[in-house]
Amino acid sequence: MDFSLTSRQLDLQQRTRRFIADVVIPYEHDPRHTPHGPGPTLRAELVQHARSAGLLTPHGPVDLGGLGLSHADKAVVFEEAGYSPLGPTAMNIHAPDEGNVHLLDVVATPAQRARWLAPLVAGDVRSCFCMTEPPPGAGSDPGMLRTTARRDGDHFVIDGIKQHITGAVGAGFAIIMARAEEGATMFLADMDQPGITIERQIDALDSCFTGGHAIVRFDGLRVPASDVLGEVGQGLRYAQVRLAPARLTHCMRWLGAARRAHDTACAYARDREAFGQPLAAHEGVGFQLADNEMDLHVARLTVWHCAWVLDQGHHGGHESSLAKVICSEAEWRVVDRCVQVLGGTGVTDLSIVSRIFADMRAFRIYDGPSEVHRWRIGRSIAKGPR
Structure with missing residues (x-):
């Protein structure tokens, strides 16, 4: 293993370091930063700065505007971004969106990439990942999944409750883990539709994640079979x-x-x-x-x-x-x-x-x-x- 940085990595490191120091850190006392993370206008302003600097969603696929960073590249860039609590938000590499970008890039169909991944990489929307449930549901043991997905013609009907869902408030869409007859399955769903209720935003120690953390209920949410992420039962x-x-x-x-x-x-x-x-x-x-x-x-x-x-x-x-x-x-x-x-x-x-x-x-x-x-x-x- 050669731990020396390539010329590209050195360039990305210095560009990111300057961006964080000169642009992002001055925002750290902005009143739009709330106990539940950076507010929407603050996030939008920071994202625009990163877009102008050519550092927005750098881990995203090249065909959608990202830089297609390797994991080693990310090790260099993400450390520099993390130097400010607002850095990951500005560069669109914060959780859960960063992980969702990777997942969608690997698993999503071409139609799903166009509908959900492209605007996520562009920084136009946020997302959330709905897996954790209140007791006795899934937490560290995903095998305890209790949220259900019942087939109904060309749709699945999802019922259940999720807890500690980072970024749910203000998210454009969710990746939902639910138990179908064939096993745990992932579903894509826009958040602004009947059947999805944010019961409340949870107060937490941290304040770095946009949207904070929430309890989300799914009550008869209808999801077309075309919006299953990957294969049924492979969640x-x-x-x-x-x-x-x-x-x-x-x-x-x-x-x-x-x-x-x-x-x-x-x-x-x-x-x-x-x-x-x-x-x-x-x-x-x-x-x-x-x-x-x-x-x-x-x-x-x-x-x-x-x-x-x-x-x-x-x-x-x-x-x-x-x-x-x-x-x-x-x-x-x-x-x-x-x-x-x-x-x-x-x-x-x-x-x-x-x-x-x-x-x-x-x-x-x-x-x-x-x-x-x-x-x-x-x-x-x-x-x-x-």
Whole structure:
């Protein structure tokens, strides 16, 4: 594996870094940023800036206006975008749209690509991915899926309730996981139609996802058979097509956020004095910053390795589980130490670090909590050498 950056990657890295620093970061205190994420006019303005900079939806397929980034390319660009909480929104690489772009590009029919993928890549609409359900439905165990899809002529009728659905408020369409007679199946549906109700928007620690998180109910939603995504009964297989790279792109974006927190803490520790010398000169602080450097290094190497595996055409499920645990915990440790180094400033809006801290905590839970990935890795070990 050659971890040196290509000339294209270096160019993308520098372009993205300048875009985030010069254009995006000045928006971080914009009042249109709400507890449920960037408001629609703020998002639209940021997206237009990225479009003008040639950095909108860079992971999207080239035929629809994207840059067709490889996973290694994404590792470079997404880290830079994550340096600001608004960066992924501006560049249209935030969850869940980033994963949905990948899924649709792989699975959608030509008609579905034209209807749903093209406007998503263009940044004209947002989407949501409706899989998680309240107890006793599907969560970390997708086999517990309770939302049903009943055949009725040339349609399916969907009934059920979903929870923690990121971006549902304001989304143009949804990818819905429901249980048909043949098994779990994915369906595409516009959100502005009878049978879909957003019961409420959920208050959460994070505020970085446009639309926040919501509880969504499907009550007699009629979906034409032509709007099944992929094959009936193959939904769980397609979920893995989406989730393996999506776990990794979370690692990339949050690596950028952790680096931002570390840079902020380092600058503070060099400038702030206590007991006659800068904080950075005290071992208690210096050691924490040194540990940050090591955790960032390990996380970046993990991301690059997993990206390399995916770019070789491997499924990458095992590697993405390893990366999800390693990166979510290492990056969280970095941000937590930064709060400690900043002291009182670290838990207030006087520093970006408190916002990163609140936004990042859920990363150890979504797309599979650390405990589930450890369990799966352990089961793999028990089966013997791979």
